[in-house]
Amino acid sequence: MPHCRNKAMTLTIHPNDNVCVELNGTPEIPAGHKIALRDIHKGENIIKYGFPIGQATEDIPQGTWVHSHNMATNLSETLTYTYEPQLTEPPQRTPETFLGYPRADGRVGIRNEIWIINTVGCVNETAARLAREASALYGDRVDGIFTFRHPYGCSQLGEDHDNTRRILADLVHHPNAAGVLVLSLGCENNTPASFRELVGPVDPERVRFLTTQEVDDEIDEGLKILDELTALAARDQRRPCSASQLVIGLKCGGSDGFSGITANPLIGQVSDLLAAQGGTTVLTEVPEMFGAETILMSHCKNEAVFDKTVSLINDFKDYFTSHGQVVYENPSPGNKAGGITTLEEKSLGCTQKGGRSTVQDVLRYGEQVRHRGLNLLQGPGNDIVACTALASAGCHLILFSTGRGTPLGGPVPTIKVATNSDLARRKPGWIDFDAGRLLEDPDMEKAGDDFFRYILEVASGRSTCNEKNGYREIAIWKDGVTL
DSSP states (O other), X not given: OOEEETTEEEXXXXXXXXXXXXXXXXXXXXXXXXXXXXXXOTTOEEEEXXXXXXXXXXXXXXXXXXXXXXXXXXXXXXXXXXOOOOOOOOOOOOOOEEEEEEOTTSOEESOOEEEEEESSGGGHHHHHHHHHHHXXXXXXXXXXXXXXXXXXXXXXXXXXXXXXXHXXXXXXXXXXXXXXXXXXXXXXXXXXXXXXXXXXXOOTTTEEEEXXXXXXXXXXXXXXXXXXXHHHHTTOOOEEEEGGGOEEEEEEOSOOTTTTTTHHHHHHHHHHHHHHTTOEEEEOOGGGGTTTHHHHHHTBSSHHHHHHHXXXXXXXXXXXXXXXXXXXXXXXXXXXXXXXXXXXXXXXXXXXXXXXXXXXXXXXXXXXXXXXXXEEEXXXXXXXXXXXXXXXXXXXXXXXXXXXXXXXXXXXXXXXXXXXXXXXXXXXXXXXXXXXXGGTOOOHHHHHHHHHHHHHHHHTTOOOHHHHHTOOOOOOOOOSOBO
């Protein structure tokens, strides 16, 4: 529980911690930053959340500020791990429902939208014009008509080209899209024929293909198709659906010293609540698991999933070192300004979004969810790349915690959860839910129930800030050569 220090409030998170967190901020120590609870000697571990988050680089007297000037990371390169399971059963919950759109393949959408998916960046502007004009003509039939700009689909090689194709193909199949127009140029590396083969079986009434080089007037042809798609989608109606059918992505961005105290544990509470309903959550941002990966490994349901998690972590470290980068080149300047000093500290806060749920599966980038419950997804920490990967995996919506604030939105509803109430008050056009209330009233169960209820409202049609603002983007992970 919080205790007083010189009339300021501080919070000690775990009884084994040797630092506490400044809540209000003083002229010497900003809010969200760490204070030494006792004398800490040079070389001694700094303990927060009950785990080491780095070591002191000099002697740190009791009551003084602990940050980048007197501590450093303990992280190193790839490691060897042992499977030591610590599994818990999710709490039993009364089955919940939301109003969704049942799809022919057995899945459910939470939006009834039309998506224009570009096979190549050359038709970005054509797609944008089609979305604008179709919205003016037929927009009242559906929840929206959208396209997602990207610069790829041509002049790419190897895994980069494969990643582009996989992500775009996944979006074609997303259940939030009642209909899809796949728009091609015709001469790109991602050829219309090969992409159609990758997409695989579809409902030909719901997924249509248009190659712009093969028609005289691509705008006229595109609008005809969009007229037909919206007319078909207009027949769809919301119906009661089990919460077990929800797939929710877990993401954070612009984290601060309160992220691991309020918003991320709250998201973890909801992740556990959804698991208890038989639903699915997906946690990504692998670099922000470094230093906390053993917690996730202890939650793996069996050794096979544990081995996949070890590969997920060590392969990503190898990815960094193969490019001449150290694995701990994180947190960002904004994270540090908010009170996060090392990657271990950031990771111990970030991974709390997964709650205590059992890890059921590990997905490679571009793979879609196969198992209900908590899944780990290969992907970087970059906000829009991670959000795109989550949507590609099949997430209906994304829970996005932030302490600094961000307006961005992915292709699906992106619920922004403020770590502190000051951000929620200052940025009501960005923030959907205020987790800062937990600093005043630490009733996590009540906050979790309230947040879960809000999520069901969003799944039933309530708009998020990113939707109201029209902020929808994608970005595809790129590693190799561009021709």
